[in-house]
Amino acid sequence: MHASRSWRVTLQAAFLFVFVGISAHAQDSEIRIGAVLPVTGKESKIGGAYKAATELAVKEVNDAGGLLVHGKKMKVDLRLLDDTSDAAKSAQLVEQLIVQQKVHAVIGGYGSQLVQAQSVVPERYGIPFISGGAGASSIYGRSKWVFGTLSPVENLAGTQMDFLLDLVKQRKLKAPLKISLLRENTEHGKDFQKGVRDFVNAHPKQFSIVLDESFELYAPDFRPLLMRVEAAKGDLFMCDAHLEDYIAMHRTYTQMGLYHQMVTYGARGADEAGRKALGAATDYIFASGWWSDLLPYPQVKAFNAKWKAATGNNPQWYHACAYETVRALFAAIQKAGSLQPDAIRNALARLELKDSILPGGVLKFSKTGEATLPFVVTQNKPEGKLDLVWPKAAKTGEPVAPIPR
């Protein structure tokens, strides 16, 4: 009697297992990928660009028949939601995608603040999460499920310092050099400051910091701050700022007649909007970026052509980073050959995307989940020209240093 009951339970369990297995298999006829991006709201400009690049990468894969999973080609069903640039809503939508829409992986948004909010959700449900739009280090290393294709902002500052040190070695700049360091009061700004400080501490003979100040976002008047910069008498002006603050600050900088041997606003400088707003005052500003369409790799040239054919425009760094984020996720899914979250996560952790369009040509993730790729350095030249000046192997023009008065 007892034995027959246990048999019955075993049979029921087996039936349930087979039934669930079949239904799960039936559900998994396609790969459900969730994405939460700021398509509207204050981050909509780049959020919209991320959407376009994500959709292009998905379309390419689907046009080719899909991804190879469980030994068969499966199409990708992209479920893209707009968080309206609202951090709370962003996290809520990631949860909705995981819980209600049962996505197999999530593509994170753009902007460290938004991705920071999103990044706590995947840990709760054990779902792989990859973002191509957040460089703040504090996002990574807290959850094994979170990955990011933007190199840390600290590395951005480090690359700029490498570039400046090289200019010293070339005797274009004369050491010791005094740095006036400004940064926005955000995670991004703090990482930039740390990158510069660490480098200066390691090279005390070449560099010193004579002013280290922060400022609030969208400050109405930068004159008091720039008066301090003037009084500090630095040789180099290094600032990390959002586009709006870069424009307002550099207008005041120019009007006050300030001069430094080299000027940077972190990742800002090459932006079309900045050059339109500041005109010739942006000449010789150097900037670091996660990508440049001037990179001499064949895969970059192919991507440039593909993007131009699809949209009619030249790609920007955010298009490339978003596109490459999706490619990294798809490569991991194919490598895993499974839609199990653990398998995808482990494949991402071990991924080595060797034909990457990002600087260095190989995309892989560190133990914290962050990609640690080199940055590029560009310098604005007169008449709207832009040169890639770092890394040396990829440069399209000679850096001009010091800036002509």
Add this chain to the structure above:
Amino acid sequence: MQQLVSVTLSSLLAAGLYATMAYGLAVIYGVMRIINLAHAGFMMLGAYVTFTLFSRFSIDPFIGLVIVGPLFFFFGVVLYRAVGKSMARSGATPSIESLLLLFGVWLVLQNLAYVIWTGDTQSILTWYTMKSIEIFGVHVGVPSVFVFLASAASLIFLNVLLKRTYLGKAIRAVTQNRDAALLSGVDADRISATAFGLGTAFAGIAGGMLSTLMAFTPDFGRSFLLKSFCIIVLGGMESVTGVALGALVLAVLENVLGAYTPVPTSLQDAVSFALLFVALVAFPQGLPALFTRFERKAIR
């Protein structure tokens, strides 16, 4: 000496900018006892309209203000006629309904701007944008000087309007006592609509002027709202001269702290908050009332 000149000039220019931001808020609060949360939205819209006039019709931003002012006055009056009845009347404390309503208007304006102009960062670059003039050996930006002059002109215009015209007297009567003004035959509702239009016009003009100094997106104006509140509290809420005075005090404090103390400039907003707190506790009627009190004591 050079630094003193630089601090003085910077303070004056910043005061001009801050006063411009706050006039509209003060006019509306004075007459209607409404804290206009849509003020930042009107400023943002003013920046975009000025930008459109410049980019589409090549109208210089400062000349464009001649169009922006009347346009926003009309817009303010229409808005008041549409939703103003739901707002609190003068004499009452600001109602939560009016706050929510105007906050809603701000959100609508913001989203409208996203639809029309997208979220791209916009800016205006004229022939004089990057130019500066030298005053006592200190370089000051030409657009900042224009903003200061426009702010001074606004102060004169508002003072003449409020003190020398029948409309101004009626506005002041409604400001002081709405019921008494009604009993004296003043059409308080029409005056409120005019005041709301005037406040909206000045917010639009402020936005237009700010667009010559900085870049903007539909989110523009948010950070200026708090400074504007601080200035009108300092200025005594109802007086435009008080607003100019409040703006000057705030600007001097920020610039002196920046130049002569090691206080980080990132604490500029904290200075505004601290000043707001001190003003509300120590002299809630604003600086003009404080000066009057001192004057009376001195006479005694």
